[in-house]
Amino acid sequence: MIxxxxxxxxxxxxxxxxxxxxxxxxxxxxxxxxxxxxxxSVKASRPDIxxxxxxxxxxxGFKLLRELKNDERTKDIPFVFxxxxxxxxxxxxxxxxxxxxxYIIKPKDVRELLNEVETVxxxxxxxxxxxxxxxxxxxxxxxxxxxxxVVKKLEGNISQLEAEITGRRQAEEKLRLxxxxxxxxxxxxxxxxxxxxxxxxxxxxVVYMSPPDAFxxxxxxSPRVEELSGYSEEEWLTxxxxxxxxxxxxxxxxVLLKVSDRFKExxxxxxxxxxxxxxVVWVRDEAIxxxxxxxxxxxxxxxxxxxxxxxxxxxxxxxxxxxxxxSKIKSxxxxxxxxxxxxxxNAIIGFSELLEMKIAGELNEKQSRxxxxxxVSGRHLLGLINDILDLSKVEAGKIEPVIEKxxxxxxxxxxxxxxxxKARRHNIVLxxxxxxxxxxxxxxxxxxxQILFNLLDNAVKFSKKEGGTITITAKKEDSMAKFSxxxxxxxxKEEDLVxxxxxxxxxxxxxxxxxxxxxxxLSITKKLVELHGGNISVKSKFGEGSTFTFVxxxxxxxxxxx
Amino acid sequence: MVEDDPxxxxxxxxxxxxxxxxxxxxxxGEDAVxxxxxxxxxxxxxxxxxxxxDGIETTxxxxxxxxxxxxxxxxxxxxxxxxxxxxxxEKDFQDYVPKPINVPEFMKVIEKYKE
Numbered sequence: 001m002i003x004x005x006x007x008x009x010x011x012x013x014x015x016x017x018x019x020x021x022x023x024x025x026x027x028x029x030x031x032x033x034x035x036x037x038x039x040x041s042v043k044a045s046r047p048d049i050x051x052x053x054x055x056x057x058x059x060x061g062f063k064l065l066r067e068l069k070n071d072e073r074t075k076d077i078p079f080v081f082x083x084x085x086x087x088x089x090x091x092x093x094x095x096x097x098x099x100x101x102x103y104i105i106k107p108k109d110v111r112e113l114l115n116e117v118e119t120v121x122x123x124x125x126x127x128x129x130x131x132x133x134x135x136x137x138x139x140x141x142x143x144x145x146x147x148x149x150v151v152k153k154l155e156g157n158i159s160q161l162e163a164e165i166t167g168r169r170q171a172e173e174k175l176r177l178x179x180x181x182x183x184x185x186x187x188x189x190x191x192x193x194x195x196x197x198x199x200x201x202x203x204x205x206v207v208y209m210s211p212p213d214a215f216x217x218x219x220x221x222s223p224r225v226e227e228l229s230g231y232s233e234e235e236w237l238t239x240x241x242x243x244x245x246x247x248x249x250x251x252x253x254x255v256l257l258k259v260s261d262r263f264k265e266x267x268x269x270x271x272x273x274x275x276x277x278x279x280v281v282w283v284r285d286e287a288i289x290x291x292x293x294x295x296x297x298x299x300x301x302x303x304x305x306x307x308x309x310x311x312x313x314x315x316x317x318x319x320x321x322x323x324x325x326x327s328k329i330k331s332x333x334x335x336x337x338x339x340x341x342x343x344x345x346n347a348i349i350g351f352s353e354l355l356e357m358k359i360a361g362e363l364n365e366k367q368s369r370x371x372x373x374x375x376v377s378g379r380h381l382l383g384l385i386n387d388i389l390d391l392s393k394v395e396a397g398k399i400e401p402v403i404e405k406x407x408x409x410x411x412x413x414x415x416x417x418x419x420x421x422k423a424r425r426h427n428i429v430l431x432x433x434x435x436x437x438x439x440x441x442x443x444x445x446x447x448x449x450q451i452l453f454n455l456l457d458n459a460v461k462f463s464k465k466e467g468g469t470i471t472i473t474a475k476k477e478d479s480m481a482k483f484s485x486x487x488x489x490x491x492x493k494e495e496d497l498v499x500x501x502x503x504x505x506x507x508x509x510x511x512x513x514x515x516x517x518x519x520x521x522l523s524i525t526k527k528l529v530e531l532h533g534g535n536i537s538v539k540s541k542f543g544e545g546s547t548f549t550f551v552x553x554x555x556x557x558x559x560x561x562x
Numbered sequence: 563m564v565e566d567d568p569x570x571x572x573x574x575x576x577x578x579x580x581x582x583x584x585x586x587x588x589x590x591g592e593d594a595v596x597x598x599x600x601x602x603x604x605x606x607x608x609x610x611x612x613x614x615x616d617g618i619e620t621t622x623x624x625x626x627x628x629x630x631x632x633x634x635x636x637x638x639x640x641x642x643x644x645x646x647x648x649x650x651x652e653k654d655f656q657d658y659v660p661k662p663i664n665v666p667e668f669m670k671v672i673e674k675y676k677e
Contacts, residue, residue: 345661346663347567349663350574
């Protein structure tokens with residue numbers, strides 16, 4: 001026999017569960033989602049048993065039961081409450097008073113519910129258990145009971161709501177607290193980050209981070225990189241090979257070789273980069289590989305410093321050392337040479353003097369003149385040697401010229417006397433062109449004569465075999481006196497002109513053999529001119545002759561010689 | 563007369579003779595020390611730059627010998643730089659003559675030691 005069951009529940013899932021269970025026991029199941037629907041269904045087709053929830057919209061379970069009990073045709077249908085709510089004794093009481101067969105509380109095992117249902121049906125069939133007569137008969141009594149029940153429920157609901165509200169409030173409070181905490185934490189982190197960022201950005205160097213396997217790419221680079229390279233932070237971060245592109249071509253190979261090797265613990269290198277504006281910037285780059293606790297590489301962290309100034313100083317220091325060493329070698333050379341020159345000169349001058357003193361006997365007039373020539377030349381040579389020594393002192397800043405007001409014409413003539421004889425032997429005509437406006441000049445007489453003599457001596461020395469002309473001019477130009485010595489000699493090739501005033505640099509060693517001289521003449525002359533605050537220059541045409549011009553201030557500034 | 567350069571030695575000898583001294587010569591410091599052991603000299607002319615032992619050391623040794631404590635020694639040198647004269651006179655030298663020798667002046671110096 002198929003038993004027809006009506007399941008009333010507003011919860012679709014609960015209904016479905018019950019339906020499936022009942023259907024498996026061969027019940028024919030009808031469903032209703034509330035009391036009103038159930039009532040309609042009962043009227044259409046009487047079920048053998050009703051299983052109903054209590055709390056439902058439109059018409060609740062109690063109302064449904066009351067309606068059924070009030071109808072003669074339906075009042076004996078067994079009625080089972082199956083409910084999760086209204087668990088108080090009052091509910092059960094009301095249910096029983098209304099005539100419910102059972103009052104079962106969810107969540108009860110559905111199989112137990114089925115057992116109960118079967119028991120109810122058996123009781124009913126056996127007939128011993130009469131359907132419970134409704135005890136509540138009057139409308140008023142029902143209403144009062146119902147109200148009592150509803151109030152109770154509401155009270156329960158309210159307290160439950162209150163509890164819920166309190167709970168929610170506490171949860172919200174907790175949430176708020178944790179949010180505040182979180183915010184504080186975030187702030188602390190942000191402050192800490194800012195603090196370190198400021199620290200990093202303050203460092204007068206560029207700090208960067210790179211992936212452990214890609215040194216050239218930058219994950220982070222401090223903004224100062226723009227000062228260093230001219231390229232902004234963004235440009236560095238976007239172009240992953242910018243670093244490689246900026247490397248100076250001369251350093252590129254070495255540097256790339258260093259970093260292409262798998263990055264070891266640390267790296268330290270100095271190299272040049274080409275900044276955006278084309279400047280060459282020296283960089284000291286020191287990087288280390290940062291690892292986690294397990295030793296796995298995390299990232300590369302490095303510092304790039306602009307050491308261009310250091311490098312410049314370094315280069316200058318090296319250059320200074322080199323110059324000082326060279327200067328010392330030269331000074332030593334000059335001192336030695338001076339000693340070596342004095343020794344034979346001692347004999348030349350000494351014996352000449354002995355002859356002149358007639359200690360070796362009387363001399364005829366010619367012999368007397370020759371001895372005198374030897375003596376004069378020897379003494380001049382001695383003077384020159386002394387001057388060379390002086391020159392090394394000029395260079396060391398140890399010499400001060402003796403400045404006096406000297407008559408230009410006399411000074412030039414005295415210079416000419418020294419060279420006259422030699423010029424005559426070379427078939428050279430000496431010409432002098434003086435400026436009547438240039439009468440005096442403030443200079444060191446001895447040095448001035450030496451300058452002039454050196455230039456004249458060179459002019460004679462480098463004259464052509466057939467002879468020629470040497471012209472000396474003196475001219476006033478504003479506050480300066482311009483002197484020049486022009487010859488018609490062999491001249492100097494243009495490419496050799498720059499080397500003329502350098503020490504020990506005769507144009508080729510053959511010259512020294514052919515013409516004699518130390519190679520010091522012009523550099524001494526230049527130094528002596530400069531000692532007076534002047535300058536010297538040369539113009540020459542190879543094969544036609546040269547003109548040396550030196551310009552001296554007419555008046556010397558007194559303080560320069562203090 | 564201690565001098566390693568033969569030409570300069572000849573020059574000095576000529577000057578000394580002209581003044582009226584007779585001269586004996588040594589070409590090294592060691593030679594000079596030996597000579598002073600065998601002979602007594604009234605005046606010593608000492609070149610400073612000599613092969614081996616220099617004139618300063620030679621003079622120190624000679625001066626330490628009995629009988630030479632008061633013998634005048636004149637330094638003769640081409641080290642004619644400033645300060646050389648003072649430096650040498652501080653040592654055992656009584657006089658200093660720079661090279662190249664100015665003959666008349668050198669004669670005057672020697673005259674002083676002619677008794």
